Amino acid sequence: MHPPAAPESQDAPRPLIALVGATATGKSDLAIALAEHLDGEVINADALQFYRGMDIGTAKVTAEERRGVPHHLLDVLEVTEEASVSAYQADARAAIAAIRSRGRTPILVGGSGLYVRAALDEIEFPPTDPAVRARLEQRVAEIGPAALHRELAGRDPEAAAMIGPGDARRIVRALEVGELTGRPFTAFLPRPVHADPSTVQIGLRRDRAELHERIALRVHRMVEAGLLDEIRALRERGLDRGLTARRAIGYQQGLAVLDGTLTCEAAIEETIVGTRRLVRKQDTWFRRDARVHWLDADTNTSLRHDLLPRALSLVDTARQEHAREGRAAPGETGVTAPGTPAP
Known part of the structure; x- marks a missing residue:
């Protein structure tokens, strides 16, 4: 049983929650826990998880791991296609509106900074010819x-x-x-202004040394779970023709292993190093945004008893601030941590 979601006025919009941060920090698990508590649905903002069949190497949550929480904008492209930030903006905002139309809470989660900003901020994409x-x-x-x-x-x-x-x-x-x-x-040029004033950005971060250990463990587990078999199957569907997909960390190295130009051990090491490099870029991107509320996690942090209550508290505080500033809809009520009675 999950604790019931906090009561909400029928006319008040649900907040738009965005969980951001580097890869391997635990964003997906926290997003699902938030969705269970707030009657929410998850919107993907990881550009590589758009691709059908790129599951193991992108750490895409499985159907079992989603625990019945609806996920949107996963598996929407073939590996031969290219993602478009402007198309994603339209799709993500349509998903947000649809989730709210069902009276549920939209939760955006991912580490692809430009896609997160496209969904959240006042960004207009000029035409091209x-x-x-x-x-x-x-x-x-x-x-x-x-x-x-x-x-x-x-x-x-x-x-x-x-x-x-x-x-x-x-x-x-x-x-x-x-x-x-x-x-x-x-x-x-993008401006750091949320298109939806109810937006709450929550960042998840971990100590760099611990994150490096998590990345190494994750890569080894991906290989054990059949990453090379996944890449072999994707190659039959045109992975080599995918400008973005074939260069993805882990997939590029796996293709080299299949081609005999890289050993499996070297590919694992290159994937670990490449992922750590990506983490540094993601950290730099999201730390520049002063609107992100950061939560620190480590090996002793409990998702259910620590991270989730703190995240819910941030959402509640942000909504109260919006209400005081006159930007939130009248009659909004707060959310409460698990097991905490609503005031």
């Missing part, structure tokens, strides 16, 4: 990025000031956006 981009890229090839950068400085000095004269890709994109929209490139 392959013909315009191809023409600009041809001009880069003919006259060099510095010359195009001077053009950008004349049209959009603010964008030129933040883009280096050798950064051909961003120079082309800034010029493309200006040509297609008539607006400066900087008008489309």
Whole structure:
């Protein structure tokens, strides 16, 4: 039996909860526990978990591990397809609205920073035109990025000031956006403003040494669980043609093992090192966001008796702050920790 969710006004929207942080910190387990307590549904924000069949190597929660909690935006792409941040934004926000329409709590969980921001923040994605981009890229090839950068400085000095004269890709994109929209490139840069004022971001972090141990253990368990067999099966479905999927940590190394260019032991070590490198990038990304409320966990931390009550307390506090600021819907009530009576 799970403790009942806290009472809620019929007209009050459920908060939008986002669980973020580095890989292997335990976000998925906490998300499921929150969903069970708050009558919630989970929305995936891990870009590699979009891919069907990439299960073991992405630590995708199994049907059994989900314990009946609905999960959204898992297994939505083939390994030959490419993910789109703008498409994800639309899909994630549609999922959030649908979950709320059922009177339930949306819980976004993942470590792909740009996708998290696309779902949560006021970000507008400018259009693109392959013909315009191809023409600009041809001009880069003919006259060099510095010359195009001077053009950008004349049209959009603010964008030129933040883009280096050798950064051909961003120079082309800034010029493309200006040509297609008539607006400066900087008008489309993300702002740290939640599109939904009820949003609560909770970050989960662990001591780096402990996290490194968890990563090594996880990789070894993935191999024991049949990661190479998974990669072999995905290869038959076109993994080698997937620009993103084939380069994913663990999958790139597994393909090399199957090709005979890397030993299994070397692949395991490369995967561990690559995952640790990813963790550092994720930490840097999320620590820059002052809106994240951090929870520290270690080997002695109990999910049910420690992390979950603290997470629920953060949600409750944030909702009370929104109410005081006049941004929350009238009549909202708080959530309470397991076993704690509502006031």
